[in-house]
Amino acid sequence: xxxxxxxxxxxxxxxxxxxxxxxxxxxxxxxxxxxxxxxxxxxxxxxxxxxxxxxxxxxxxxxxxxxxxxxxxxxxxxxxxxxxxxxxxxxxxxxxxxxxxxxxxxxxxxxxxxxxxxxxxxxxxxxxxxxxxxxxxxxxxxxxxxxxxxxxxxxxxxxxxxxxxxxxxxxxxxxxxxxxxxxx
Amino acid sequence: xxxxxxxxxxxxxxxxxxxxxxxxxxxxxxxxxxxxxxxxxxxxxxxxxxxxxxxxxxxxxxxxxxxxxxxxxxxxxxxxxxxxxxxxxxxxxxxxxxxxxxxxxxxxxxxxxxxxxxxxxxxxxxxxxxxxxxxxxxxxxxxxxxxxxxxxxxxxxxxxxxxxxxxxxxxxxxxxxxxxxxxxxxxxxxxxxxxxxxxxxxx
Numbered sequence: 001x002x003x004x005x006x007x008x009x010x011x012x013x014x015x016x017x018x019x020x021x022x023x024x025x026x027x028x029x030x031x032x033x034x035x036x037x038x039x040x041x042x043x044x045x046x047x048x049x050x051x052x053x054x055x056x057x058x059x060x061x062x063x064x065x066x067x068x069x070x071x072x073x074x075x076x077x078x079x080x081x082x083x084x085x086x087x088x089x090x091x092x093x094x095x096x097x098x099x100x101x102x103x104x105x106x107x108x109x110x111x112x113x114x115x116x117x118x119x120x121x122x123x124x125x126x127x128x129x130x131x132x133x134x135x136x137x138x139x140x141x142x143x144x145x146x147x148x149x150x151x152x153x154x155x156x157x158x159x160x161x162x163x164x165x166x167x168x169x170x171x172x173x174x175x176x177x178x179x180x181x182x183x184x
Numbered sequence: 185x186x187x188x189x190x191x192x193x194x195x196x197x198x199x200x201x202x203x204x205x206x207x208x209x210x211x212x213x214x215x216x217x218x219x220x221x222x223x224x225x226x227x228x229x230x231x232x233x234x235x236x237x238x239x240x241x242x243x244x245x246x247x248x249x250x251x252x253x254x255x256x257x258x259x260x261x262x263x264x265x266x267x268x269x270x271x272x273x274x275x276x277x278x279x280x281x282x283x284x285x286x287x288x289x290x291x292x293x294x295x296x297x298x299x300x301x302x303x304x305x306x307x308x309x310x311x312x313x314x315x316x317x318x319x320x321x322x323x324x325x326x327x328x329x330x331x332x333x334x335x336x337x338x339x340x341x342x343x344x345x346x347x348x349x350x351x352x353x354x355x356x357x358x359x360x361x362x363x364x365x366x367x368x369x370x371x372x373x374x375x376x377x378x379x380x381x382x383x384x385x386x387x
Contacts, residue, residue: 059348061242085348107310108320108350 025064027080029169035116036171037069038077038159039124040150041091046129046142048093048101050074055112059085072162075155079166081116088112088124103129103142111144121178123152153182212281215264215294221335221372229298229330232364232378233339235260235286235306235322237346249313256309258288263304263324266297268386271305271324279304291364293371301328302386303342310350320350326357326383336372338364340382357383 027034043049053069053076066089069076076091087110091103105112112124127144150158156175160167166175218230241258248256262284263275271279282301286292306322322344330337338361345354361380368378 058350087349102315104316104318107318110349113349 025067027082029080029165029171031080031082032170033082033119034080035083035119035122036077036079036159036166036175037081037086037114037116037122037124038075038155039088039112040074040126040155041076041144042074042126042128042147043091043093044129045131046093046101046103047098048095050076050091050093050103052090052092053088054090055081055086056089056107057081057084057086058107070163072158075158075162077159077163079163079169079171083116083119085113085115087114111146121156121174123155126150126155153179156182211277212283214261214280214283214285215296217285218293218295219371221376224295224335227298227332229296229334230336230372231284231294231296231328231330231339232291232336232368233284233286233383234291234341234360234364235262235288236341236343236358237288238343239346241288246309247311247313247316248309253309253312256312260286260288260306260308260322262286262306264301264328265304266299266301268302268327269304275305275307291367293368296328296330298330298332298334300330302326303328303383306344323352323355325386327386328383329381334379335376336368336378338368338378338380338382342383 037055041050050071053071054066055069055078057065057067062084067078067081067086069078087107088105089107090105092101093103094100111127114122114124116122126147126149128147130143130145132141132143156179160172160175166172215231218224221230224230246257248254261280263271263279264282264284265279284292284294284303286306303324303326305324308320308322309318310320311318326342328337328339341358341360343354343356343358344352345356347353359380359382361378365378
């Protein structure tokens with residue numbers, strides 16, 4: 001019986017870890033054509049925090065356009081995106097009272113649109129969730145507003161601190177070089 | 185942008201879809217597509233034109249699921265009004281009255297009063313059904329110059345150029361009269377001339 005409790009707890013932990021790791025198509029983290037794309041969203045005014053995020057590849061066209069992002073306390077990132085055009089498509093989260101929520105971004109007029117022509121490190125920005133007015137028959141709406149904090153450097157440091165996979169990969173040096181560039 | 189509470193989302197989406205289905209019911213009627221000139225009143229005109237997207241929609245780029253959603257396939261709702269105004273917010277039900285429902289890449293032939301009117305903008309569903317409702321909007325600010333006595337008027341092809349993020353980068357009015365006139369004659373006969381009066385930008 002005691003073992004079963006540990007098994008259940010273990011499975012829950014695995015489930016939680018899976019929630020933090022990115023999903024969708026994957027590539028070798030050291031592929032030289034990879035780009036690191038990251039950003040932050042402050043969900044303090046949202047019904048839930050965020051535990052999953054997706055970015056959509058809008059060009060070149062793909063049969064598997066949705067790339068999962070790693071998520072940790074508002075920080076979201078993917079370290080193996082090939083060259084192309086992308087925009088955030090969805091955030092997901094759950095709360096004890098609020099239940100499961102999905103936050104869908106528009107396909108037109110999306111503030112997170114990004115074109116990657118050359119591999120590199122791309123900061124989508126830091127954003128804050130804002131509730132937006134909606135009509136009687138409309139679903140609840142939200143907007144995201146660009147904020148100054150956390151900065152690109154603060155988030156890159158967090159990625160290094162929180163992801164040993166990234167720290168120990170080719171990204172480790174690239175991130176440190178970018179941090180040095182941001183400092184100067 | 186839309187947050188979905190998954191338990192509540194379906195109920196809200198149902199309301200949204202109801203609203204969508206109301207486009208064909210309670211919301212003011214669209215300009216009627218014409219197949220014959222016999223029912224055309226003395227103060228009415230057939231307006232002929234076309235909407236094109238450049239590059240065109242790819243297969244599966246428009247994701248329509250659920251009952252009746254197929255009727256929105258490749259369809260652009262053009263908001264039309266005799267009084268010019270700038271749409272600054274998401275269109276409301278009243279804005280849909282008198283709309284033109286244009287299928288991308290196909291000529292439309294719709295009944296209108298023989299009075300000038302304006303294209304205020306356009307909308308197309310990109311995602312509809314499931315938990316999604318995503319729309320693309322198109323710029324307007326175009327004048328349709330109808331005159332009393334007009335029976336049929338060709339207004340041109342509006343080409344909306346877009347980038348990969350579905351932002352409209354350019355809108356051009358293209359004169360494709362010969363092709364439209366050939367289709368017009370085939371549909372309505374050669375007796376009624378199709379006058380050319382291309383859309384003009386509102387100044």
